[in-house]
Amino acid sequence: MSKNLSELSGRKGLKDNLFDRLGQLTIQNQGSPSIEELDKLADEFLIGSANTYGTATFYDFMKPENRGKKVYTCNGSVCSIAGTQDGLKDELKKYFKEEEIGHMCCLGRCHENGAFHYNGKNHSAKTPEEIASIIKEKAKAVEDHYHVKSIGQAVLTNEFPGIDAYYEIFKNTLKRTPENALEEIKKSGIRGRGGAGFPMGFKLESCKNTSGDQKFIVCNADEGDPGAYSDRYLLEKQPHAVLLGMMVAGYVVGANWGVLYIRAEYPESVEIMEQAVQELVNNHLLGDNILGSGFDFNFKVVKAQGAYICGEETALLASLEGQRPEVRVRPPYPTQEGLFNRPTVVNNVETLAAIPFIMQNGGEAYKSIGTSKSSGTKLVCLDSFFNNPGMYEVEMGTPLSVVINDLGGGFKEPVKAMHIGGPLGGLVPSTKIDDLTVDFESFSQNGFLLGHASVVCIPENYPIVKYLEHLFEFTAHESCGKCFPCRLGSTRGSEMLNKAQHEDFKIDRQLFDDLLETLEIGSLCALGGGLPLPVKNALQYFQDELKPYFT
Structure with a gap:
């Protein structure tokens, strides 16, 4: 990353955002900005033409190959x-x-x-x-x-009572001190729902304690995990839970801007969130000195342009700055130097949407739901292989068998494995359903990863080797390219698996294991570093099926 480019991009603030401008040019050109337009934008923002070109050619919907797509x-x-x-x-x-x-x-x-x-x-x-x-x-x-249902305490799936009633939570929060509001969030024990499970209170406190006259709250709504649509549900069906959560977070850390970075693949989500923001404007709940409290806050809705890597928080921040979305080395952490080099909190949609419940009912009430280490509820997405596909809210610690059989109604056809938690989550054999509960610890202790809690089913007749090739291909396509293990390793893995299926070739198992180790310990972020998990799960639980492809 270049700190200078971050500063130059931030000169105009969020109202005239470089990445947003690139997106507008993409729409106007029905595909990709022209070289001339990119040069003009570079001059306007005082950066090099190579920077605007390098950024535009990275994203699926900005690159020249996208021109003419209908x-x-x-x-x-x-x-x-x-x-x-x-x-x-x-x-x-x-x-x-x-x-x-x-x-x-x-x-x-x-x-x-x-x-x-x-x-x-x-x-x-x-x-x-x-x-x-x-x-x-x-x-x-x-x-x-799709089916939407909750069992136990509903935190995220309650019916919206209307602007006036709902934003009483915000008005009451403004009567507290930021320190008091932060303490409630810390008491709740809420952990990030985007995959990592990092304590939210720690992020907020770190940002709050970092000096700076400008801070940001960024909602990571670039939910790119295939099989996951819980963020889409919240953005489209519970938009004010997300907005209110961001406003409270902003009040806690002293931020006056909230940025919603929403993936282009969810166009309806972008429109609905923009409408919800306008509702707040119309009700005088945004702007300067909100309700005479001295607290200023505004929102910027940004439409992404197709890059899974932007789900990684530092790549997302680079994207917002109009740079190539490459992963940044940490430290410094975003709470210290984030968007435009200013202190920034980045949280997932589901994490932010839980804050209103915490502020209304107290941190202890949230902490009492779930398990001692995984408090609260979790949204679980079930795919089309279930009799009752849909989005279900369950208390942490709920047996996975309850989700699969009682809520999902079981499988429509025999399923041998479930990829839970996105492409980097664990590949769970159906034989392990009764051993797992929906919480971070249970999945980790059994060698899996809860992540987004999206469930992708692999039926009996679908080859595991083909699915592994798909995972390597996905990683190779979505890699930011900054580190060698991810960029090259994912490509080599895909090549070997493809060759083993279609040619007289067997993969050297020692070589393959070395490749996985290199990806795991040498990658800068979880894209390359997380890929080995489902692959190792497959090698462990489907050894007989995969044996013909290895020596």
């Missing part, structure tokens, strides 16, 4: 395994040229599949008639439906 199919893990996408693409070819069809990963329609993006909206269709209707009528909005 429709995008989902190539996420669930849709791919479900086998709906080849037929979908064949149907789309009746209406579009091959070069006009791109792909996105993932559209968050893991509960129904057949997902594609057209005319600025996401759709799901599995029959020629459904596809024809959407294309010919240019359907602007097709709302999807």
